[in-house]
Amino acid sequence: MLFNKLIPVFAAAAQALPQPASAHCRDIQIPITVSQPRFIVTASLKDDWDVAALTLNLTRRDSGHSADPLPINGATTSSVKSTYTVGATLCGNGGPTLVLTHGIIESKLYWNPSFPGSKQYNFIDAAVAAGYSVLSYDRIGVGSSPKVNSLTDAQFQVEVAVLEGLVNYAKTKAHATKVALVGHSYGSYISSAAASNIAVDGLVLTGFSGTFDYFPPFVAGASLRVARTQNPLRWGKLDSGYLTTADLYAETYVYYAAPYFEHSVAEYTFNVGSEPFAVGELPSLLATTINYKNIKAPVYVLQGQFDVSACGGNCVGVVNNTKTIFTGSKALEYVEDLPAGHNLNFHKVAPQAFQKIFSFLSKHGVKP
Ligand SMILES: *[C@@H]1O[C@H](CO)[C@@H](O)[C@H](O)[C@H]1NC(C)=O
Ligand SMILES: *[C@@H]1O[C@H](CO)[C@@H](O)[C@H](O)[C@H]1NC(C)=O
Numbered sequence: 001m002l003f004n005k006l007i008p009v010f011a012a013a014a015q016a017l018p019q020p021a022s023a024h025c026r027d028i029q030i031p032i033t034v035s036q037p038r039f040i041v042t043a044s045l046k047d048d049w050d051v052a053a054l055t056l057n058l059t060r061r062d063s064g065h066s067a068d069p070l071p072i073n074g075a076t077t078s079s080v081k082s083t084y085t086v087g088a089t090l091c092g093n094g095g096p097t098l099v100l101t102h103g104i105i106e107s108k109l110y111w112n113p114s115f116p117g118s119k120q121y122n123f124i125d126a127a128v129a130a131g132y133s134v135l136s137y138d139r140i141g142v143g144s145s146p147k148v149n150s151l152t153d154a155q156f157q158v159e160v161a162v163l164e165g166l167v168n169y170a171k172t173k174a175h176a177t178k179v180a181l182v183g184h185s186y187g188s189y190i191s192s193a194a195a196s197n198i199a200v201d202g203l204v205l206t207g208f209s210g211t212f213d214y215f216p217p218f219v220a221g222a223s224l225r226v227a228r229t230q231n232p233l234r235w236g237k238l239d240s241g242y243l244t245t246a247d248l249y250a251e252t253y254v255y256y257a258a259p260y261f262e263h264s265v266a267e268y269t270f271n272v273g274s275e276p277f278a279v280g281e282l283p284s285l286l287a288t289t290i291n292y293k294n295i296k297a298p299v300y301v302l303q304g305q306f307d308v309s310a311c312g313g314n315c316v317g318v319v320n321n322t323k324t325i326f327t328g329s330k331a332l333e334y335v336e337d338l339p340a341g342h343n344l345n346f347h348k349v350a351p352q353a354f355q356k357i358f359s360f361l362s363k364h365g366v367k368p
Helices: 004-017 048-059 123-129 156-172 186-197 215-221 248-255 263-273 280-287 319-324 350-363
Strands: 025-036 039-041 072-075 079-093 093-099 133-137 176-184 202-206 225-226 242-245 299-304 334-340
Touching: 039 280, 039 334, 048 133, 048 225, 072 225, 079 123, 079 156, 093 156, 093 186, 123 350, 133 156, 133 263, 156 176, 156 186, 156 248, 156 280, 186 202, 202 350, 215 248, 215 299, 242 248, 242 350, 248 263, 299 319, 319 334, 334 350
Parallel strands: 093 133, 093 176, 176 202, 202 299, 299 334
Antiparallel strands: 025 079, 039 072, 079 133, 225 242
16 A cells, blocks of 8 residues: 555656666657658547447447448558657667667666566566666657557557667667567567567567457457546646546556565566557557568567457467468567566566576577
8 A cells, every 4th residue: 555655756757857876777759850741530539429439439349341331431541751759769889789679668677677676577687687688668659759649640550660770770880790689578569579670680579469359358458538637637738539448457457467566566667667559559459461481680589478459368379370371580589477577677576587688599599
């Protein structure tokens, strides 16, 4: 209870101060210019009634088919050029560099939590200790990155182009000699799409199975609400197309698996780490074909077994199908049964999961 009461204080502190700049890490702003066609997303949301209607539309058994098409009405005929000043954290001085992309209803704090006892869940600390440089960032629309339009800017292919821009930044400005992309959830799709377009040296996917078959329990179970009315203090400046979970327990259902996590950790993610996502992000992902077979880099799929959105709550017998997706990769390894739910980094197994990632990357030449 005490911890729960303290959380608003942490939340206020986290908003007021940038992450403490340790010897290795600094918060930076990276302007990225992208030029991409935009989907015309028709799911305009003004309140929670609209969100309930959208939830039904996206979770109908015939969703995405002709009776219930995606809420998209074509795309712009030409590319739309935008510059976003991305909020990022850079740790280390170059060399082998990991570029991290977080998932939806998350922020870059997913990789770098700060609460009493958070050390074992801190991917960035573990990566820095292993000798890597690390670039993490808030996706556009999230946290320290600019607020963007939830329908016209926050789209999958735009976010893929942003990541490609960040990889270019790592190589040209941050002295990266090798780059591995590490994604979680929606960030794994972004990382895969980027790795199919540009050369990288490794691809690590978590909260990912390569199939959208289990999105409905996630979309329904998250009990999505308009973020600005859900928490005006934190999110009053976002447009009404930004969504978040209804409460701590809805978020726990989609992101955690008992008994493999501490309740206080789920409280931290709900109260501090989580940030809303934009309604344009899901249909634009579903409407994009990712050319997985173009990915040459070695791929590591690392899964908590009990992941709802990736596997419908059991990854055994699902994640093995990634063998049929990454047919052009130099190597594919997968783990389908870590004792964890979707938020792998916040389960007790996190330290072992981190070491597995570093071992895989080292084995394939991305090593300090
Ligand atoms: C849901 O689908 C119906 C048609 O079946 C459509 O009229 C409505 O606008 C959709 N709602 C949202 C919020 O996408
Ligand atoms: C994955 O495992 C399931 C269940 O054992 C099986 O039905 C399926 O054929 C396997 N897929 C591949 C590509 O081996």
